[in-house]
Amino acid sequence: MKKILLIEDNPELLKNKIKELRKSFIFPIDTVENFTQLQEYLVINKDNIFIALLDYFLDGAMEGQGVDLLLEHKIPTIVYTQEYSTEIREILLDKCVFEYLIKKPNSDLLYSTRLIERVYKNNFIKVLIVDGSKSFRNKLARNLQQFGLESLQSTNAKTTLELLEEHCDIQLVLIDLDISGDIQGVELVEDIRKNFPSTTLGIIGMTPHGYNSQLSIEFLKKGANDFITKPFVKEQLNLRILQVLEMLDTIQEKNIEATIDPLTQLKNRRALEVESKVLIQSALISNQPLSVAMIDIDHFKVVNDTYGHAVGDDILKLISQILKSNFRKKDLIVRNGGEEFCIVLDDLTQEKAIDIFEALIKKIASTPYEKDGVFLNINVSIGLFHGIKNDIKSMLTLADKKLYVAKSNGRNQLVS
Ligand code: GH3
Ligand code: MG
Ligand code: MG
DSSP states (O other): OOEEEEEOSOHHHHHHHHHHHHHHOOSOEEEEOSHHHHHHHHHHHGGGEEEEEEESSBTTBTTSHHHHHHHHTTOOEEEEESSOOHHHHHHHHHHTOSEEEEOSTTTTHHHHHHHHHHHHHHTTOEEEEEOSOHHHHHHHHHHHHHTTOEEEEESBHHHHHHHHHHOTTEEEEEEESSOBSSSOHHHHHHHHHHHSOTTTSEEEEEEOTTSOHHHHHHHHHTTOSEEEESSOOHHHHHHHHHHHHHHHHHHHHHHHHHHBOTTTOOBOHHHHHHHHHHHHHHHHHHTOOEEEEEEEETTHHHHHHHHOHHHHHHHHHHHHHHHHHHSOTTSEEEEEETTEEEEEEOSOOHHHHHHHHHHHHHHHHTSOEEETTEEEOOOEEEEEEEEOOSSHHHHHHHHHHHHHHHHHTTSSSEEO
């Protein structure tokens, strides 16, 4: 895991800062206490850190040489001083440092935390800059790099759309009003939105100074998440980027929460309803059957009643683990609710599907649960429907009927 580098020559402040950081982050923290140490540290470790928190007036580098050294190594840096100085702020903004803060205890703590988290996450995404001016694009790219963001560049609509198709890790597009080609910035936003909704891709429109403010509003109407007027102060842009990316993260987290079962990390019933639609569609088109299996743990109530709910939960996790390791990545594996699971497979003959689920029953029966002196054999019963219907519900009902037969025939078996 990448680290935070803390550069501070005041031992008391250093100690407090570490304590503060440990409260908010699991990232490892390295520290150096003067300029010589910083030089030595960077020779070996420059690729292992994702952000540096730097005391501007550093022992051995009272002129801010620490900043230059970190920038030389393209390391995103937040610079701190004891007292606020407009002069230092100007120097730092000019140098492309992405943030300058005061190091009074607890000052800007929440903001610092947000920034550090953002810079870390920025390592995994890209920004696309769409602008006619090469010098502006390069300047913006340097800025973004200080924010931990790698960027791609484009001058026109066609290349922009191609790059978006090619790079699925682009999470933000910055589009100037005036771009090359026939299609203008605002129309490009509209084109992008046909395939990339504002819940997965952020767009910030850039309007050159002096343009009619109505044009900025057009950006929003066509689907941009925000706009900014040129020329802008870097902090202004960074804050807008921060907000847009944080919003996308929140949406993504909510989507995952809504479709993943927290105990087993398997998909839930809601995910089954959504994802089975795609499988059913392509099965109907290619006239191929699906294999839908309902799996239910045998006598699970007895396990809970005898060994307690925690052991029950552990067993649900164990079974989920076996299911995950037994199927292909594209297969739909779902915790349906309680101690019931559902698996949807495509591309199989009925014989092959029966083989797979017979093997699964044996595998589960031969993988005992063993922990804290509890030793238990677990069995499951499976009802298998093989065929195709227009909706998942009717296939589940048919599989469920077979599961019922498997239970009444004595459990630990497959009925197809
Ligand atoms: P059968 O062989 O007929 O399926 O019997 P069974 O006991 O497995 O079925 P029953 O439906 O009677 O009981 C299911 C039990 O599963 C009851 C419930 O407490 C337990 N259960 C459901 N969800 C969870 C869970 O999340 N954690 C734990 N520990 N138990 C759960
Ligand atoms: Mg059961
Ligand atoms: Mg049940």
